[in-house]
Amino acid sequence: MYSLYSHPNSTYSKRVHIYMKYRKLEYETIHVALDKLENRKKPFLQINPYGKVPVLKDGEFLLSESSAIIRYLEEKHQFSNPLFPHDLQKRALLNQMVNQCESEYCFPNSVVYFSKKFVPEEKWEPKRMKDSSKRIGRHLEIVDSILSKDQYMFANQFGLLEILYAPFIEHNQMMDTNTPDSVENWIKRVMEERAVKDVLGT
Numbered sequence: 001m002y003s004l005y006s007h008p009n010s011t012y013s014k015r016v017h018i019y020m021k022y023r024k025l026e027y028e029t030i031h032v033a034l035d036k037l038e039n040r041k042k043p044f045l046q047i048n049p050y051g052k053v054p055v056l057k058d059g060e061f062l063l064s065e066s067s068a069i070i071r072y073l074e075e076k077h078q079f080s081n082p083l084f085p086h087d088l089q090k091r092a093l094l095n096q097m098v099n100q101c102e103s104e105y106c107f108p109n110s111v112v113y114f115s116k117k118f119v120p121e122e123k124w125e126p127k128r129m130k131d132s133s134k135r136i137g138r139h140l141e142i143v144d145s146i147l148s149k150d151q152y153m154f155a156n157q158f159g160l161l162e163i164l165y166a167p168f169i170e171h172n173q174m175m176d177t178n179t180p181d182s183v184e185n186w187i188k189r190v191m192e193e194r195a196v197k198d199v200l201g202t
């Protein structure tokens with residue numbers, strides 16, 4: 001059975017939980033107390049020297065980075081409906097969109113969400129937060145061109161991108177940015193997916 005080192009508030013860990021539910025893979029969760037800085041102590045640093053969750057344990061094999069974990073499990077299990085297309089250029093375009101999801105949406109989303117949720121207002125970095133909101137706004141305008149035609153981000157079906165975005169778009173209303181209707185509707189659709197509901201409680 002797989003083990004997943006995780007914390008209940010960790011957006012990146014939630015991606016892997018959603019994926020595991022989506023694929024109905026059995027696993028146990030190993031709680032890492034980020035709030036008690038357990039992730040910065042030696043035992044966990046031997047598991048991931050970067051001190052971050054999620055980490056997947058498959059036998060003796062350890063793997064961190066949420067999207068690398070999902071990719072590993074996809075390649076290992078060879079499902080009949082793979083999340084990564086066989087066609088080289090389609091797969092390349094999906095990988096491009098994964099990188100844009102990380103840098104243009106999820107990272108700036110984390111900056112705003114983390115500040116608003118865990119940092120007292122007097123310690124906020126307003127310029128950094130404003131720049132992050134702007135970056136998110138530009139990204140949402142770009143993805144509007146996909147979502148005003150299609151229901152989902154890639155190949156018009158729920159897939160890898162929705163799994164990666166889900167724990168972040170859950171907080172999109174906190175981003176102080178204009179969200180096109182097509183994106184609002186996509187967020188609602190994603191939040192209704194069984195695996196997403198199970199993990200996020202939406």
Ligand SMILES: N[C@@H](CCC(=O)N[C@@H](CS)C(=O)NCC(=O)O)C(=O)O
Binds near residue numbers: 009010011052054
């Ligand atoms: N790029 C990593 C990011 C992982 C990450 O930032 N995890 C956060 C929790 S959501 C963490 O463990 N933070 C603890 C720390 O940085 O001290 C991934 O995709 O898994």
